[in-house]
Amino acid sequence: MSKILFVEDEQALQKTLGDLLRGEGYNVISAFDGETGLKMVKSEKPDLVLLDLILPKMHGFDVLKQVKEDSETQDIPLIVLTNLEGMGDVEKALELGATTYLVKANYSLDEVLAKVRKALGE
Amino acid sequence: MPLRQCPQFLFVVMGAVIIISAIFSYFAGMRYIADPQIVALGVLSLSTILFIIGYTIAQGFERLAEASRLKSEFISIVSHQLRTPITNLRWSVDMLLSGRLDHVTVSEKQMEYFHILGDNIARMNELVQDLLMVSRLEQGGLPLKPQDISLQEFVKEIAGKFQPSAQSAQVRLQFNIDSAKPHITADPSQLKIAVENLIENAIRYSGSGGNVEVYIAQKNGKVTAKVKDSGIGIPQKDQKFLFQKFFRTDNAKTHQPQGTGLGLYITKTIIKTLGGAVGFESKENKGSTFWFTLPIKP
Numbered sequence: 058m059s060k061i062l063f064v065e066d067e068q069a070l071q072k073t074l075g076d077l078l079r080g081e082g083y084n085v086i087s088a089f090d091g092e093t094g095l096k097m098v099k100s101e102k103p104d105l106v107l108l109d110l111i112l113p114k115m116h117g118f119d120v121l122k123q124v125k126e127d128s129e130t131q132d133i134p135l136i137v138l139t140n141l142e143g144m145g146d147v148e149k150a151l152e153l154g155a156t157t158y159l160v161k162a163n164y165s166l167d168e169v170l171a172k173v174r175k176a177l178g179e
Numbered sequence: 180m181p182l183r184q185c186p187q188f189l190f191v192v193m194g195a196v197i198i199i200s201a202i203f204s205y206f207a208g209m210r211y212i213a214d215p216q217i218v219a220l221g222v223l224s225l226s227t228i229l230f231i232i233g234y235t236i237a238q239g240f241e242r243l244a245e246a247s248r249l250k251s252e253f254i255s256i257v258s259h260q261l262r263t264p265i266t267n268l269r270w271s272v273d274m275l276l277s278g279r280l281d282h283v284t285v286s287e288k289q290m291e292y293f294h295i296l297g298d299n300i301a302r303m304n305e306l307v308q309d310l311l312m313v314s315r316l317e318q319g320g321l322p323l324k325p326q327d328i329s330l331q332e333f334v335k336e337i338a339g340k341f342q343p344s345a346q347s348a349q350v351r352l353q354f355n356i357d358s359a360k361p362h363i364t365a366d367p368s369q370l371k372i373a374v375e376n377l378i379e380n381a382i383r384y385s386g387s388g389g390n391v392e393v394y395i396a397q398k399n400g401k402v403t404a405k406v407k408d409s410g411i412g413i414p415q416k417d418q419k420f421l422f423q424k425f426f427r428t429d430n431a432k433t434h435q436p437q438g439t440g441l442g443l444y445i446t447k448t449i450i451k452t453l454g455g456a457v458g459f460e461s462k463e464n465k466g467s468t469f470w471f472t473l474p475i476k477p
Binding site: 067069070073074076077080140141142144160161162163165166167 | 259262263265266267269270271273274277279304307308311315
């Protein structure tokens with residue numbers, strides 16, 4: 058059973074996507090701000106991280122950067138799951154080492170699930 | 180903004196011209212007029228008035244430019260903010276429709292209403308997408324990453340993706356190409372949006388039993404892509420407004436209440452930035468042909 062860390066401050070999204078992933082048999086753990094998210098990546102060593110960008114306490118890009126700088130966590134696949142789509146955001150995230158960049162509003166739950174499975178190599 | 184249109188630059192040029200003409204008047208006056216000081220003073224005071232007017236105009240333009248920039252920024256911020264509630268709605272409806280929730284069987288009647296919700300969420304998201312695109316185009320901020328593209332393959336792939344939606348709308352979608360394979364230089368993600376808008380419109384406004392044909396041909400160093408439909412056509416009186424932001428013809432609104440009126444504006448702006456041209460021919464109730472040309476890569 059793969060462990061997925063979902064870093065997202067929006068309660069409703071934590072519920073919908075979290076419920077879906079749990080229903081699919083994944084062990085989903087949640088963080089509601091960037092700082093906690095980063096701590097949990099290090100302590101929990103999940104198999105996959107779903108990361109929002111606009112987060113309280115620490116921006117998603119900083120979390121991403123630090124996850125990828127730490128040799129113990131840099132191999133964990135990380136999907137950026139955000140509604141931010143500013144100029145150069147996608148490029149920046151991929152350059153920093155994100156597996157993919159998804160604009161939440163443009164994806165159905167099933168499509169997100171497919172991306173999760175792909176990132177986990179299933 | 181090019182230098183010749185920049186208000187500050189024009190203001191400096193105007194100032195220089197005024198100063199030169201004042202000095203010139205002074206020396207011309209010294210030579211030919213009995214009391215040059217009075218003439219020079221007159222010229223100088225008139226020049227000062229011109230100078231002030233010029234400055235005020237330049238300031239006005241700057242304020243307008245600032246207002247327009249703020250408007251685009253406002254649209255961008257609001258659109259981004261709207262995406263979170265849209266995602267919440269979308270994913271909740273997805274969840275309800277997926278049958279994944281325990282002990283919940285959705286009745287057929289309920290399903291109809293969920294589909295209405297789903298369709299309207301998609302509609303809101305489409306509007307937000309288009310608004311974001313427009314605000315990015317207006318801020319001049321589309322990052323151009325030009326690549327070598329074989330237009331034929333590119334358009335064919337896009338047309339292929341529309342095949343399922345054409346089928347479900349009972350529209351025959353065909354692709355015709357001449358033997359040449361012109362290459363162009365363009366940003367693929369932008370060109371994709373421009374082409375998608377044209378094909379999507381053609382299918383949308385053709386209705387069941389309709390035909391949509393996509394042509395690619397090359398001529399005189401340019402490649403032309405045409406999308407021909409057998410749809411409702413564009414009334415003569417509306418044709419000149421067609422590429423304006425938010426404009427929708429009356430028959431389009433009746434035929435297809437959904438639609439933001441931004442697609443063609445976006446397509447035109449993108450093709451223009453890529454150095455091409457866009458146009459169309461249309462007869463009401465007979466159909467329309469939209470085309471764009473792009474320079475072929477030498």
